[in-house]
Amino acid sequence: MSLLRVDNLSVEFPSLYGDVRVVDNFSLQMAAGEVHGLVGESGSGKSLAALAILGLLDPAASRWRCDHLSLNDKDLLRASASERRRWQAKYASVIFQDAQASLNPSFTVGKQLDDIIKLHHGGGKAERRERAADLLHQVGIHNIGPALESYPHQFSAGVNQRAMIALALACEPALLIADEPTTGLDVTIQAQLLELLLKLNSERGMGLLLITHDIALLARNVERITVMYCGQVVESGDADDVFLQPFHPYTRALLDSLPKLNQPSRRLQALRGAKPSMMNLPVGCYFGPRCPRADRDCVHNVPLSEQGDHRYRCLFPIGLADRRDGAGS
Amino acid sequence: MNSRFVQRFISHPAALPALFGLLLILLLAVLGHALSPFNPVLVDPHAQLLPPMWQAGGVAAHPLGTDDLGRDMLSRLLHGARLTMGSATVALLLALVAGVLLGSIAGLAGGLPDLLLRRCMDVLLAFPSILLAILLSLAFGGGMTACVMAVAIALTPHFFRVCRDGLCEELGKDYVSAARLDGAGPVSLYLQTLLPNLAAPIVVRGTLAFSTAILDIAALGYLSLGAPAPTPEWGNLLASAHDFIQLAPWTVTLPGLAILVTVLCANLVGDALRDAVNPRGANP
Amino acid sequence: MTARLGRQLLALLSTLLGVSLACYLLRQQMPEQAAPSVLGFGRYLLDLLQGQFGLDQNGDAVLHGFLAVLPASLELLVSASLLAVLIGIPAGVSAARRHQQWLDRLVGAFTLVGYSVPVFWWALLLVLWFSLTLDWTPVSGRISFLFDVEARTGFILIDTWLARDAYALEAFLDALRHILLPTLVLALLPMAMIARVTRAAMVDALAADYIRMARGQGIPEWRLVWIYALRNASQPVVAVLSLQLSALITGLMLVESIFSWPGVGKWLLDALSRGDYAIVQGGALLLAIVLVVMNFSMDLLRLWLSPPERGRRR
Numbered sequence: 058m059s060l061l062r063v064d065n066l067s068v069e070f071p072s073l074y075g076d077v078r079v080v081d082n083f084s085l086q087m088a089a090g091e092v093h094g095l096v097g098e099s100g101s102g103k104s105l106a107a108l109a110i111l112g113l114l115d116p117a118a119s120r121w122r123c124d125h126l127s128l129n130d131k132d133l134l135r136a137s138a139s140e141r142r143r144w145q146a147k148y149a150s151v152i153f154q155d156a157q158a159s160l161n162p163s164f165t166v167g168k169q170l171d172d173i174i175k176l177h178h179g180g181g182k183a184e185r186r187e188r189a190a191d192l193l194h195q196v197g198i199h200n201i202g203p204a205l206e207s208y209p210h211q212f213s214a215g216v217n218q219r220a221m222i223a224l225a226l227a228c229e230p231a232l233l234i235a236d237e238p239t240t241g242l243d244v245t246i247q248a249q250l251l252e253l254l255l256k257l258n259s260e261r262g263m264g265l266l267l268i269t270h271d272i273a274l275l276a277r278n279v280e281r282i283t284v285m286y287c288g289q290v291v292e293s294g295d296a297d298d299v300f301l302q303p304f305h306p307y308t309r310a311l312l313d314s315l316p317k318l319n320q321p322s323r324r325l326q327a328l329r330g331a332k333p334s335m336m337n338l339p340v341g342c343y344f345g346p347r348c349p350r351a352d353r354d355c356v357h358n359v360p361l362s363e364q365g366d367h368r369y370r371c372l373f374p375i376g377l378a379d380r381r382d383g384a385g386s
Numbered sequence: 387m388n389s390r391f392v393q394r395f396i397s398h399p400a401a402l403p404a405l406f407g408l409l410l411i412l413l414l415a416v417l418g419h420a421l422s423p424f425n426p427v428l429v430d431p432h433a434q435l436l437p438p439m440w441q442a443g444g445v446a447a448h449p450l451g452t453d454d455l456g457r458d459m460l461s462r463l464l465h466g467a468r469l470t471m472g473s474a475t476v477a478l479l480l481a482l483v484a485g486v487l488l489g490s491i492a493g494l495a496g497g498l499p500d501l502l503l504r505r506c507m508d509v510l511l512a513f514p515s516i517l518l519a520i521l522l523s524l525a526f527g528g529g530m531t532a533c534v535m536a537v538a539i540a541l542t543p544h545f546f547r548v549c550r551d552g553l554c555e556e557l558g559k560d561y562v563s564a565a566r567l568d569g570a571g572p573v574s575l576y577l578q579t580l581l582p583n584l585a586a587p588i589v590v591r592g593t594l595a596f597s598t599a600i601l602d603i604a605a606l607g608y609l610s611l612g613a614p615a616p617t618p619e620w621g622n623l624l625a626s627a628h629d630f631i632q633l634a635p636w637t638v639t640l641p642g643l644a645i646l647v648t649v650l651c652a653n654l655v656g657d658a659l660r661d662a663v664n665p666r667g668a669n670p
Numbered sequence: 671m672t673a674r675l676g677r678q679l680l681a682l683l684s685t686l687l688g689v690s691l692a693c694y695l696l697r698q699q700m701p702e703q704a705a706p707s708v709l710g711f712g713r714y715l716l717d718l719l720q721g722q723f724g725l726d727q728n729g730d731a732v733l734h735g736f737l738a739v740l741p742a743s744l745e746l747l748v749s750a751s752l753l754a755v756l757i758g759i760p761a762g763v764s765a766a767r768r769h770q771q772w773l774d775r776l777v778g779a780f781t782l783v784g785y786s787v788p789v790f791w792w793a794l795l796l797v798l799w800f801s802l803t804l805d806w807t808p809v810s811g812r813i814s815f816l817f818d819v820e821a822r823t824g825f826i827l828i829d830t831w832l833a834r835d836a837y838a839l840e841a842f843l844d845a846l847r848h849i850l851l852p853t854l855v856l857a858l859l860p861m862a863m864i865a866r867v868t869r870a871a872m873v874d875a876l877a878a879d880y881i882r883m884a885r886g887q888g889i890p891e892w893r894l895v896w897i898y899a900l901r902n903a904s905q906p907v908v909a910v911l912s913l914q915l916s917a918l919i920t921g922l923m924l925v926e927s928i929f930s931w932p933g934v935g936k937w938l939l940d941a942l943s944r945g946d947y948a949i950v951q952g953g954a955l956l957l958a959i960v961l962v963v964m965n966f967s968m969d970l971l972r973l974w975l976s977p978p979e980r981g982r983r984r
Binding site: 108111112113117142143145146147149150151152153155158159160161162163164165172173176177208210221224225227228 | 768769770771878879880882883884885886887888889898901902975976977978
């Protein structure tokens with residue numbers, strides 16, 4: 058059963074210099090209960106892709122189109138706007154990086170939970186309160202009584218993060234999209250939070266889409282991974298495959314920039330050059346100008362290739378028997 | 387004053403026309419004496435209530451018509467520009483100096499002085515400019531001085547607040563600590579580090595306060611709490627035209643339009659400045 | 671919360687003390703008064719506490735005169751504020767929802783003009799059109815002298831409504847026509863202010879993460895806009911309005927003088943031209959006190975609207 062399927066999603070922002078395509082033919086598939094990592098530098102379009110999937114882009118400032126979009130096996134593009142919104146609200150939730158900003162400062166946490174529970178489950182006042190308390194318990198907030206009566210500004214950053222997750226869980230989603238959930242938190246809190254998300258995944262069978270710029274966060278935590286660069290998917294596949302044998306030089310570079318315990322003396326590799334501006338992208342492969350393996354052919358458009366379940370957008374993938382490696386050996 | 391700021395200012399659609407309009411009005415105010423064709427208080431019994439030249443019965447000698455005593459409207463408006471804008475500028479500068487000085491003391495000293503000064507400003511906020519003008523005219527005699535003082539006092543809390551709140555915010559920032567660690571003394575810290583960062587919001591507030599000052603001065607003139615009667619201050623012009631509103635509507639419309647256009651230009655410039663200084667600010 | 675309230679009350683009291691001190695000092699500048707002294711101020715304060723704000727030229731208490739004209743001013747103030755809120759807030763909210771579109775620009779242009787129009791000129795133009803040219807509304811006063819309304823509350827709209835005689839409805843409608851123009855004139859500035867601040871605050875509030883999150887969870891759009899976002903946007907609106915209260919009172923005094931509306935402003939200005947200085951001094955102090963109290967209630971409103979503010983130490 059497919060939890061989420063997105064085919065060829067593109068998002069464009071009109072600007073003074075013409076339309077800027079910030080997400081370019083993005084595709085993604087998730088099975089129910091899957092933990093999926095979406096990784097890319099800031100500005101690679103990963104958050105915008107998620108917002109577009111959830112229908113949360115500002116329609117006045119952006120345009121999007123998509124070949125296919127389904128959530129929990131329902132084709133959302135064929136549904137009416139209100140139907141789509143209801144379906145999405147029921148089966149998908151999103152949490153953002155800034156928990157303080159994601160909670161309404163003018164209402165108590167209990168009131169905010171209650172609004173959503175009322176919307177999705179109904180029930181009497183006592184029943185709803187019971188449910189809200191249960192949610193806070195699940196995300197590891199103790200002192201539940203006072204917590205329900207508290208305003209977000211009265212909590213610490215860590216507790217706010219948990220309260221936000223409780224809010225996201227209130228509709229019992231089948232898919233939780235976590236947009237940079239751990240960025241800006243202390244390392245210990247990062248670990249606790251990730252543990253909590255993974256626990257919710259295993260206990261409730263809730264699919265989890267982890268969006269991050271930090272590929273280290275995904276190692277050993279996700280089942281599948283998608284790597285984005287300049288609005289395009291450059292590599293996707295089973296996490297073990299991608300981590301062990303990345304085909305795309307960009308993924309390789311991301312992994313090389315991580316410290317490894319088993320190779321203590323190795324110098325970390327920094328990626329040369331800077332990410333190009335989205336308004337002025339290079340011709341052909343967007344990674345070309347920074348790529349150590351680039352060739353004359355890289356100025357042509359590079360399609361997404363497949364090797365089993367493993368997809369990559371490169372003419373000269375690392376370690377595959379392609380022309381370059383063949384000529385070299 | 388960097389080029390990005392200028393660019394943002396210019397990108398505001400109405401900024402440049404408004405700025406030129408304001409400069410033109412200021413120029414007219416300064417040159418008003420030389421430009422006006424008649425003495426503004428010259429009574430001409432043969433030219434009473436002449437309409438503007440584009441209406442039937444208007445004459446070219448009085449392009450904007452005359453009032454009930456045959457005084458030339460154009461001359462009166464030009465002289466009035468000098469009076470109204472001049473007193474508004476004086477009031478604005480007084481308020482600016484007082485507000486920034488007191489605001490700096492409150493922001494830098496903190497503690498008790500801050501508390502006392504803030505209370506004083508709360509007291510001032512309790513007196514609208516008209517009320518102040520009435521009280522001051524009782525204590526010190528009426529006239530232009532009391533009127534300008536009243537407007538200045540009523541504007542002071544605004545500058546005080548901008549300066550004090552700005553200082554409190556800036557003092558908590560890292561660059562101030564860095565300057566302190568570099569060994570900057572309190573005076574040089576204030577003059578070289580803090581004040582330049584406060585200049586922008588103060589200038590913005592000043593432009594917007596200028597329009598308030600013009601409106602207040604004219605209002606006081608209208609209630610004859612400002613300049614004495616024959617002076618062609620814009621508010622006075624409206625007050626003396628009050629009785630002829632049906633007979634000679636231009637004596638009412640023209641001074642009002644003069645005030646409206648001036649204030650509109652000042653507000654537009656102020657808005658554009660604010661947007662340029664603070665591209666995404668909610669602070670009105 | 672209690673501590674915060676206590677601080678606020680303390681500020682109120684000290685501001686009231688400052689206001690009376692300012693009035694005392696100004697009073698002592700009058701030609702026939704003695705030089706200001708601590709003892710003199712103490713005596714002045716004691717008089718005030720006993721409700722003695724001086725006697726006017728006829729020997730009547732200034733306080734009585736003030737209380738007699740206050741309802742007319744409040745009535746005008748309330749009707750103008752209601753109009754300003756009822757139009758200003760929806761205008762600001764709709765402008766924010768259609769950020770950078772034509773409605774937004776229209777509201778922006780309207781608020782700019784509303785900020786820039788001299789109140790007294792606007793009043794004269796309205797009188798010229800509605801009263802003199804079209805003859806729709808009366809030029810001045812609260813009610814036609816043909817009606818004899820028993821003053822129960824002092825609020826003419828309520829009094830005519832409560833009246834039981836045969837002409838009650840006509841009297842009410844007449845009072846309504848009288849208040850129409852002054853209300854329109856006085857409401858212009860606060861309406862522009864409210865629309866402008868509401869728009870700016872709503873643009874920020876609607877872009878917040880909590881709105882996106884709640885939208886993703888299926889909270890209906892009207893609830894997002896009118897409850898979730900507006901509740902947060904209302905705090906800066908109230909903060910800006912409390913700074914502009916004195917501008918509102920300035921407008922009130924002008925409007926009363928133009929439309930001969932028998933309120934506090936006209937009462938003060940008439941006393942000034944009559945040379946009844948006791949009324950001017952006592953009345954100015956009373957008006958200032960009313961303003962301080964209004965400011966105080968705005969602060970309380972802001973505190974109530976903003977949970978984070980409640981806990982913060984100023």
